Amino acid sequence: xxxxxxxxxxxxxxxxxxxxxxxxxxxxxxxxxxxxxxxxxxxxxxxxxxxxxxxxxxxxxxxxxxxxxxxxxxxxxxxxxxxxxxxxxxxxxxxxxxxxxxxxxxxxxxxxxxxxxxxxxxxxxxxxxxxxxxxxxxxxxxxxxxxxxxxxxxxxxxxxxxxxxxxxxxxxxxxxxxxxxxxxxxxxxxxxxxxxxxxxxxxxxxxxxxxxxxxxxxxxxxxxxxxxxxxxxxxxxxxxxxxxxxxxxxxxxxxxxxxxxxxxxxxxxxxxxxxxxxxxxxxxxxxxxxxxxxxxxxx
Numbered sequence: 001x002x003x004x005x006x007x008x009x010x011x012x013x014x015x016x017x018x019x020x021x022x023x024x025x026x027x028x029x030x031x032x033x034x035x036x037x038x039x040x041x042x043x044x045x046x047x048x049x050x051x052x053x054x055x056x057x058x059x060x061x062x063x064x065x066x067x068x069x070x071x072x073x074x075x076x077x078x079x080x081x082x083x084x085x086x087x088x089x090x091x092x093x094x095x096x097x098x099x100x101x102x103x104x105x106x107x108x109x110x111x112x113x114x115x116x117x118x119x120x121x122x123x124x125x126x127x128x129x130x131x132x133x134x135x136x137x138x139x140x141x142x143x144x145x146x147x148x149x150x151x152x153x154x155x156x157x158x159x160x161x162x163x164x165x166x167x168x169x170x171x172x173x174x175x176x177x178x179x180x181x182x183x184x185x186x187x188x189x190x191x192x193x194x195x196x197x198x199x200x201x202x203x204x205x206x207x208x209x210x211x212x213x214x215x216x217x218x219x220x221x222x223x224x225x226x227x228x229x230x231x232x233x234x235x236x237x238x239x240x241x242x243x244x245x246x247x248x249x250x251x252x253x254x255x256x257x258x259x260x261x262x263x264x265x266x267x268x269x270x271x272x273x274x275x276x277x278x279x280x281x282x283x284x285x286x287x288x289x290x291x292x293x294x295x296x297x298x299x
Contacts, residue, residue: 001119003133003168005160007109011139018047020136021106025052025087028103030080033089034118035108036141036149038063045089052087060090067279068248069093076100094121101125109137111152112159112177116169135160135168155180193233204230241283244292251280 012020017033021044024031035041038061045059058076060069077100079086086102092110094100095117101124107115115135123131143150159177160168167173182189191204200213207230214224245255254277261270284292 001123001131001133001169003115003119003135005164005168006134007137007157007160011137013139014043014047017106017136017138018044018051020134021087021089022048022051024104024106024134025056025085029083030086030102031088031104031106032094032100032102032118032121033087033106034094034114034121035089035091035138036110036143036146036153038091040108040138040141041089041091048087048089053085056085056087058086058088060088060094062091062093063282065246065248065251065280065282067251068246070279073098073100092117099124101127103128103131105131105133107133107135108141109135109153109156110149111181112156112168112174114149114152115156116174119169151185152181155184191234193229197233198226198229204234207233241285242289243281244284244289245277245281248280251277254280 021031021033033044035044041059041061042063045057049057056079058072060072064072076086076088080101088094088102092114095114098121100121102122105118105122107118115133119133122133143153155177158180159173163173163176190206193202193204193207195201198207202213206212207226209225211224211226214226245251245258247255254273258270258273258277261273
């Protein structure tokens, strides 16, 4: 498996990336393009769907509900198994827990850990004598709010410069990357807690360990942790999103059923529907919700 740095000064335009993807698709029979944002996945899909057989071109992102993504995954896997052409544009959701095998992979510049995950989707079953993962950088990429991706991209770029021409996924290269990545973010690794929650500058690590600022100075260590404060501060996904049920397949019937149950509330039936609706839900930000609902965003 070869990982080739194809980044360039000024970056790749959308047209250049689309042309590259179509060439790899034509030459290899299957190509996966992994991007960092949903907007890029959709843009490239729309561009290439107009230039290739639409039955062969696919798009994956969390703008699709879980049931929809599963259906697309199954179609892609079946086509690949039957040696049918596949060109797929996806966000990083395809990098973990997905057993899928493409002849070629193009990865937008990101952390070396993400690039390694992308490489795991290329020639996964060792059916080819050789295969290549290409790393490219787009001209424009709005990732300022995606801190993990932004920092990972910056540190990977540094490793690419320092280890030009060497194996980018060698253990020492990965170790160097994580050294750069965690060194810059050392203060964040303790997970800072807002002062308005802890009533003082603090961290989750301290609240759940020694908790030296606890007023119970003389209390034994196992009584000093502030579990309630830590629980109030912790967010598994730190994003103000709303879950929206979409009318995909059974989703439409669930929407109708939930609307009916809201008028005559039956707890057991209501929560049964909500559990089933999880597969037909997508998370959207307030501005997106306001746009699709025709209301003004208060944020």
